[in-house]
Amino acid sequence: MIKYALTCDHDHAFEGWFGSSADYDDQQARGLLDCPVCGSKAVRKQIMAPAVRGTKKTGGEPPAAKMQAMMMEAAGRIRRHVEENFDDVGDAFAREARAIHEGKAEDRGIYGQASPQEVRELLEEGVSVAPLPPEPPKKNDVH
Known part of the structure; x- marks a missing residue:
């Protein structure tokens, strides 16, 4: 699973979970993505930094x-x-x-x-x- 920070043309920020980057591209191309706030179909990915985990065990809840x-x-x-x-x-x-x-x-x-x-x-x-x-x-x- 991959999580993208998304935004619509009205600057409503939200996130979406996709099985892969290709799944996002496919849903976007077919017009299946919409803003949960206003329903706009003009949805795009926001700039994100990848969440990379180190190899050290920190113990406890991540x-x-x-x-x-x-x-x-x-x-x-x-x-x-x-x-x-x-x-x-x-x-x-x-x-x-x-x-x-x-x-x-x-x-x-x-x-x-x-x-x-x-x-x-x-x-x-x-x-x-x-x-x-x-x-x-x-x-x-x-x-």
């Missing part, structure tokens, strides 16, 4: 695994904060976000669901939106 665990914990905290303090507006997210932006609804934190097209339209209108971090896996669900 630094990458520790970093991943820290990031998952931080994402879980963000998600919990949003769920506990923001209003869940469900599939009315785009309509409610637009109403708040236009001053037609109470200014408050909201979350919900929106299609990639709705997200693109909100961003084009200057409405700030961001994806909610996914729920962290349960400890007994991790292999």
